[in-house]
Amino acid sequence: MGAYNFPSAPDRAFEDFKRKSEQIEGERLAGAIPREFFEPRVGRGLLGFAVSWVLYIGALVGIAFSPHWLLWIPLWIVAGLGGWGLHCIAHDCGHGSFSRSRKFNFAIGHVSLLPLIYPFHAWRHVHNLHHSHTNNLELDTDWRPVPAALYDRMPLHEKVIYHGTRTWAFWGGTINYWRESGFRPSYFPKREARRDVRRSMVFVLAVMAAYFVPLIWFTGFTGFLIYFVAPWLATHAWFSATTLMHHSSSDIPYLTNEHWTRNASRLLVTTDFVYPKWLLFLTHNISIHTAHHVAPVVPFYNLQKAQRALKDAYPGMVREERVKVRQLSTIIRRLHFYDTESGFYTDFNRTRIAPADAKPVTVKTPS
């Protein structure tokens, strides 16, 4: 009698996933990660915070002194990387792993999300919903594909947004989340969350007024575009590409309540991308994502060690791939709808996408 008794015709790939999921049922996954990796080192966290601000502000200064406008483009990408790094710091603050002080975490979190003008608590509460419902077909908040039949019933503007953000405008996916929930307390089920969100909104709106008015006064509307809007878009492009890639893979199903389990949602449904060392440093290890989903309290600088411990305890369970542009292009060309028959994906032409044979790749994580 359930409304969502999908997949209606599960094949071997889905059964394989279910078997893996059953194997880890009842396990205390976080127990595989030594407790000492949960300890925050505030100095190391603050170093990350400073590095990302330097990158963001440095790129803006670079734009101001750039001899030619063509140089703006790489500088926007760098500013975006700074803004994205700051989001990754706010991410630790939201999980309480930046420091032991809740107040200090919230303060750093609010300041770190300013390049995105994202009210910290709105982001934090949505992110918690994502963690408690990862890859749940009905309740995940991030990059959840919809069945084609549901898309057909969407009003036109929703169709345009869904189609765009799953294809050419993927970089705007997180802008859409920001638009939907960043400034809307009523989005949140809990009363305290709504109160938190209102407070964060007041902070962001005050800073926007204090920053945008002089920025436009001194640099004009063009200045506003090149010093704020373009870096903001670039930050969202990093944000969207990274989160889309973590949570979309042809061989990882989205699951209805009937098949969804907490442990599988933590260990089996994210793909970790192995970055070059410098990118790992500047994005504060955000791509080491499975250990983070298993134990969100692990600070970013301990994630590599935590991931190794997890891989030792659960061999063959953690999905890792070297990052390539091709992976992103496959996602935006092919992984569009939830396939109600197989539990995996179809594209916009409703052609089923075969789950790739994605055996976990053994990758040496740098120490």
Next chain:
Amino acid sequence: MFGRKKDAQQIQGPLTEDSLRQWLVEHLAQRIEVPAADIDTQKSFESYGLDSRVAVQVSGALEKVVERRLSPGLLYEHQTIDDLSGYLAQELRLSRRTG
């Protein structure tokens, strides 16, 4: 922008299966504009003429009452007030136990 729509009416007193059932009766009565006494808790939501848009709105309002995320398809999975309040009471007890 501030999303300051009036919050859904809250339940006074403790949240129990009975108070949830009562809330659903009153909410449904208000939506379809009939006296609460006319609502039969064993009749399906569909028989009261709730379309899918309203069903999603009801589960949205219910989220505020139970203070947790609920599936937009909840009223299809649990098709009567009795069934739904029973299911939620069970789920909420579970969440209290596991913290």
